[in-house]
Amino acid sequence: MNTNKTFRLVLILLLVIISFQCRNHPKQLSKKTALANGKLTFVELSGTPYGQGFKHGELLSNRIQELIEAIKTDTEDNYKVDADSIIQAFMAYQNFESSIKKFTPNLWDEIRGVADGSNIAFNDIYWLNLYEEYSKYLDNNIIPATDAGQHCTSFGVDKTDANPSMAGQNMDISEYWHPFLTLFKTTDQDRSQLYHISYPGIVGGGPGINKDGISINVNCLDMLKCDSIGLPYACVVRGALQKKTYKEALNFIETIPHATGHNYLLGGKEKVANLECSSSQVKEFRPFNGATFTYNANVPHVNNDFTNRAIDYANRYNVTPDSLRRWLISRKRTPVIKTTFNESTEDFDKERIINLFRYKEEGGSGDICKPNTNVSVLFILSDEPKMLIAPDEPDTEPYIEFGF
Template sequence: MITVKFIWMNMKRIPFLTLILFTFLISCSSKNDKEVNKKAEKSAELELLANGQLRFLKLSGSSYERGFAHGELLKNEIQEVIKLFKEDIKSSTGQEPDEFIKSFLAQTDYKNSVEKWTPELMDELKGISEGSGVDFETIFMHQLGDEYWFNSKDILAHSCSSFGVNKTNSEPSITAQNMDIPEFYHGFQTVIESSVPGSDKKLMYLTIPGHLGITGMNNRSLSINCNTLMQLDYAKTGLPVTFIVRGVLSKETQEEALAFLEEINHASGQNYIIGGPEKVFSLECSSTKVVEFRPFENSLFTYHTNHPMSNNDYSANYLDALNANNKSPEEGLYECQRIKSFQRRFTENTKSISITNIKDVLSSRDNEGSDVVSNKTTYSSVIYELSAKPRFIIAPGKPHETEYIELEW
């Protein structure tokens, strides 16, 4: 049995809703054994920040308990997001969404990789499913945004811009990103702070209701940012991007996170900027190859959009498209304008980069076209300061029109 107590509280400028979940875990009796009922108290807090633009959900307990609280507290939002997702499936594929999901999951084998590399996340998904009332297969499909795009969308689909800078004498290491995702997700901006049982470790990640996370950091000053690279080879097996994000954030050190990215099998082409207390790394990952990208030798910083610059493990679809357009891999199918915004601001003469400098580029709209850093698909802009007291800074919307706020651990 679960009872939910609602407590309204007032703070300076920001109202928030605190929900305390008292969960009574009752073990079942078998024919031969008598179990003793056990009671455990868990808590979850939901704050509405930035004039209601951002949901900030704090969770504790086991993987399943955190997932259940997530699902129950954001039940309405999750069901609405799933409805919109299914509408997108129908318009994009022409198939009935439930049939498409069933077929997609039957033709791919991502679950085995999740069970192998991040099994605790399956428990969290079960909790989200049961808390929200959405069936598990649909919730699992909800995690496969990149894999859905690779297996059914146009190879030209692109968005997102990321940046990272090493620690200097005057500034800590910093990573940052404009997370650009389909517009039907906009208005559901959510950040979750998740406490790890038996530890003082906490994760904080940007997400969509019902989703495990799309970018984030932990309080060990470890962060991950993601950029889809649809030109690279992909697979119907391997670990999906969502689970890679959470897998990285579960690590204690940057070294462990980098080893994890080298060790796993990747389901989708993706660039990951992995931040740590001293340095940042940008890794272009295909299904069979991981290659570091840095703008120039010994560069203080790195950046990325959605074009591979080091990894040449291209997909057959992309090579066919190049041939059809008489283009070479070096030319590509089109020229990215967003990366020029980083290249103009950060050069070999750059010696120090501040959060103000990063806000400037993430808010930039440097040309008259739609291919600008802060654009119509920008869901949120995040900045992670990876200092001794790490900071999570977010603009829950397009940063050229939405103010940044800092979330407290």
């Protein structure tokens, strides 16, 4: 009798523990859906970092391999080198593993999961996740045959009495990337959730937002220094989105060592921060004292940590790097932004920001919306944050809304 009672009590206790774990630790689930007539692949993942990576790799294995081959083809066409040889040289140059394991160890596990799930060699998946660093390595060592075509434009505004904080961008990228556009929604074991725009096999390829109202937008800053150490771009993006508060995310970006020159537009429920990051500096930009908004169009405004290539280019035309920077700012998309949003602007509603992202002037250098615009996104950082995404040129493709 006592033995039976003891057995029943143990059994009940085990059932309670199992029930508690099921409620607090979601199963590793996955789902893949095609949206916008196939222009956007939507992938939902949950579970451990390794588990999410494994399902990511398993679901998108063929597309990952196709993307790897597309990048290699572009390398050979644009840089006139053997892709495998230059990739081998880059992988010998880079030394990012220690930074990834120190600052974002869960992403190292996720990358391992992608490799195992896709049945693709880990080094190939690791290199794919270092694409931004690889691209900068190519540009700093080999003169490309053509312009890479990355002309992203980002804009953000602090919370006002009339509107919540908002941040967004047009993400312009070489057109061979466009068919691979993927939106991931992830749910971690602690129930935290986020959306991030990326590409098959890459754990952090573009802008994103989390359930706590933290968002991030990204622009390349090719004039700024890179390093063979530091935290890679993909891990900076996802690392910031893993923070629970704006202050934590801001501190993360300001204190980590950066592997590449990038502009990170960080959004929170009260304000936004526009951070120009290089391998040795992080500088915040606002267009004027007291400005409640900020922007970037691929040129640094306040960070002077220039690459040797930028310095050499300026010397070739007998100008300073700062003069070159100011000339680039004056002729690209920045004048369009300054015309739309300036000291006299009082209205910052979402339609006005979206209209900026839709702006075209018949192929002019001020175009915000371009043929190589792969995706346009606007994050609404209210108490119930949401994302608007147009998976193509936003003047023709409607925005789709995602919430939590």
